[in-house]
Amino acid sequence: MIQLNDVHMLMKKSCLLAMLCILSACSDPGDELNSEIDPVILEDLIQHTDEFEKEVYSFENGLHLAVGYGIANSIMIEGTDGNIIVDASDSVAEAEEVYSHFRKINSNPIKAIIYTHNHGDHTFGAAYYYNLEEEKPMVIAHESTSEYVERIMGILNPIISKRSSRMFGTELPSSQVINVGIGPYLGVSQSPIGYIKPNITFSDELKINISGIEIELYHAPGETNDQLFVWLPKHRALMPGDNIYRTFPNLYTIRGTPHRDVKSWIESLDRMRAMNPDYLLPSHTKALTGETIMETLTIYRDAIQYVHDQTIRLMNKGHSADEISNMIQLPPELSSSPFVREFYGTVRWSVKSIFNGYLGWFDGNVSNLDPLPSEDYAKRLAALSGGEKKLFEALEKAILDEDMQWGLQLSDSLLALNYETEATNKLRQKAIQHIGDRALNPNKRNYFLSSANELNPNYRAQPLLPQTSELLSEISIDMFFDILSVRLNPEETKGILQRVCFEFDSGNIKTITLRNRIAEISSESKNCDIRVKTSEQIFKEALAGVRNPLIAVASGDIDTGGQRTNFLAFLSKFAE
Numbered sequence: 001m002i003q004l005n006d007v008h009m010l011m012k013k014s015c016l017l018a019m020l021c022i023l024s025a026c027s028d029p030g031d032e033l034n035s036e037i038d039p040v041i042l043e044d045l046i047q048h049t050d051e052f053e054k055e056v057y058s059f060e061n062g063l064h065l066a067v068g069y070g071i072a073n074s075i076m077i078e079g080t081d082g083n084i085i086v087d088a089s090d091s092v093a094e095a096e097e098v099y100s101h102f103r104k105i106n107s108n109p110i111k112a113i114i115y116t117h118n119h120g121d122h123t124f125g126a127a128y129y130y131n132l133e134e135e136k137p138m139v140i141a142h143e144s145t146s147e148y149v150e151r152i153m154g155i156l157n158p159i160i161s162k163r164s165s166r167m168f169g170t171e172l173p174s175s176q177v178i179n180v181g182i183g184p185y186l187g188v189s190q191s192p193i194g195y196i197k198p199n200i201t202f203s204d205e206l207k208i209n210i211s212g213i214e215i216e217l218y219h220a221p222g223e224t225n226d227q228l229f230v231w232l233p234k235h236r237a238l239m240p241g242d243n244i245y246r247t248f249p250n251l252y253t254i255r256g257t258p259h260r261d262v263k264s265w266i267e268s269l270d271r272m273r274a275m276n277p278d279y280l281l282p283s284h285t286k287a288l289t290g291e292t293i294m295e296t297l298t299i300y301r302d303a304i305q306y307v308h309d310q311t312i313r314l315m316n317k318g319h320s321a322d323e324i325s326n327m328i329q330l331p332p333e334l335s336s337s338p339f340v341r342e343f344y345g346t347v348r349w350s351v352k353s354i355f356n357g358y359l360g361w362f363d364g365n366v367s368n369l370d371p372l373p374s375e376d377y378a379k380r381l382a383a384l385s386g387g388e389k390k391l392f393e394a395l396e397k398a399i400l401d402e403d404m405q406w407g408l409q410l411s412d413s414l415l416a417l418n419y420e421t422e423a424t425n426k427l428r429q430k431a432i433q434h435i436g437d438r439a440l441n442p443n444k445r446n447y448f449l450s451s452a453n454e455l456n457p458n459y460r461a462q463p464l465l466p467q468t469s470e471l472l473s474e475i476s477i478d479m480f481f482d483i484l485s486v487r488l489n490p491e492e493t494k495g496i497l498q499r500v501c502f503e504f505d506s507g508n509i510k511t512i513t514l515r516n517r518i519a520e521i522s523s524e525s526k527n528c529d530i531r532v533k534t535s536e537q538i539f540k541e542a543l544a545g546v547r548n549p550l551i552a553v554a555s556g557d558i559d560t561g562g563q564r565t566n567f568l569a570f571l572s573k574f575a576e
């Protein structure tokens with residue numbers, strides 16, 4: 001029998017892990033920003049949108065590049081009795097639209113899908129191609145790709161989703177998004193995610209013949225560690241994935257990323273140069289042919305090396321990351337190339353990431369090792385200014401003078417003091433919007449305008465996309481236990497020593513031991529307080545909210561060996 005208590009728990013648990021999805025749904029914001037696109041200030045960014053006009057470009061030898069149907073391109077390579085897709089776009093609906101054009105050119109079956117790397121805009125449309133025919137295509141990627149896909153959906157998902165949503169402006173009215181630097185917009189929210197786990201993987205290189213096409217795949221770390229490039233020796237065609245596109249590279253992404261190894265990125269570009277290609281079909285922005293390819297690859301790798309080397313040079317002179325980010329600019333020999341305009345990555349953010357990659361967060365200045373907590377600092381700043389009211393007046397003046405970054409920093413202190421929060425936030429919103437409206441970098445622009453939007457009193461975060469059973473089956477059970485581990489609420493586990501063992505019908509055993517307010521994950525099956533028997537798929541669905549966890553427990557689909565209440569109480573310790 002279901003009790004009221006259980007229903008409460010159910011409410012909590014139904015959304016226990018319902019944050020597995022990469023990005024929030026969007027497109028219908030509650031409040032409109034009263035932001036206007038200034039055609040003069042933003043002229044270059046507006047022009048950059050031409051790069052993403054919807055079109056399928058066809059080249060000799062059966063190569064076809066679909067640009068502008070979503071944030072990332074898809075490529076079709078025609079073979080003798082079947083075709084190969086390189087990068088599957090970011091949703092099933094987008095893949096379907098792209099394929100409606102590809103199939104008019106050649107409707108032979110799809111024999112293989114190649115992921116250049118793990119990002120959703122290259123992998124989430126794969127299920128569309130995968131399910132076209134009874135005979136399933138190969139799904140080829142680097143051996144680490146599936147692990148990285150799971151990481152996107154895993155322990156960092158809530159914060160990465162939020163920050164991605166801001167960076168791509170997915171909660172902004174579409175009229176406010178000029179473009180997202182490497183594509184017109186992010187469309188992942190418009191249809192189900194269709195990720196298919198790779199079934200052919202490799203470590204350093206893979207040479208394979210598919211439908212008469214000689215294909216060489218090379219591991220090429222850069223924008224991601226699992227990045228590969230595709231080389232077709234007979235076609236002399238290169239598909240570099242995201243290691244080059246027509247904007248300065250995202251050596252750091254403001255949505256948050258593990259450190260991107262800049263040296264490896266340069267080496268990967270050098271390996272591509274060694275191929276001396278006649279065609280370059282990137283996964284974002286338009287294709288290049290002929291001599292421009294080598295020129296562009298060279299400028300691109302030189303720009304990255306310039307920023308890397310000069311950052312290290314200035315680091316070694318004792319400068320902090322903040323200082324260096326104000327000291328380095330690309331020289332005119334490099335900055336004149338349209339391939340290093342800062343429409344995606346920027347030199348300033350790259351410098352900080354390179355510094356952090358080599359030396360970590362401590363800038364070396366003793367003041368910053370254990371600085372005053374922000375509230376304490378704000379109190380002293382206010383006292384020095386003649387009181388909190390004076391600090392607030394300084395904020396008002398900063399906004400009036402359009403001294404917006406100063407205004408933002410003042411508002412940080414006032415918020416730390418909880419001073420006139422509503423009025424402070426209104427002024428803060430003005431500063432954020434002002435800066436966002438004038439930012440030529442779309443990541444910065446979208447991030448700022450989204451943040452301004454979030455300060456609207458009626459703002460409601462858009463719900464995350466619902467999970468599907470199909471998607472969950474592509475994700476390993478281990479990731480779900482990793483997520484449980486970082487969701488444990490220590491307040492609820494004081495003095496608790498408990499072991500719950502899960503025996504899955506796959507033969508997999510996973511155990512959670514609560515001890516010292518942590519959840520140890522292991523495969524130990526002795527001394528279990530509760531033994532749970534179920535299938536991996538049912539457990540995943542219950543955690544992700546696809547299946548009602550309470551009903552799954554009550555019906556015995558999740559068999560708790562008669563310890564239903566204890567098990568639900570155990571699970572509730574992992575709820576928000």
Ligand SMILES: [Zn+2]
Binds near residue numbers: 121122283
């Ligand atoms: Zn991409």
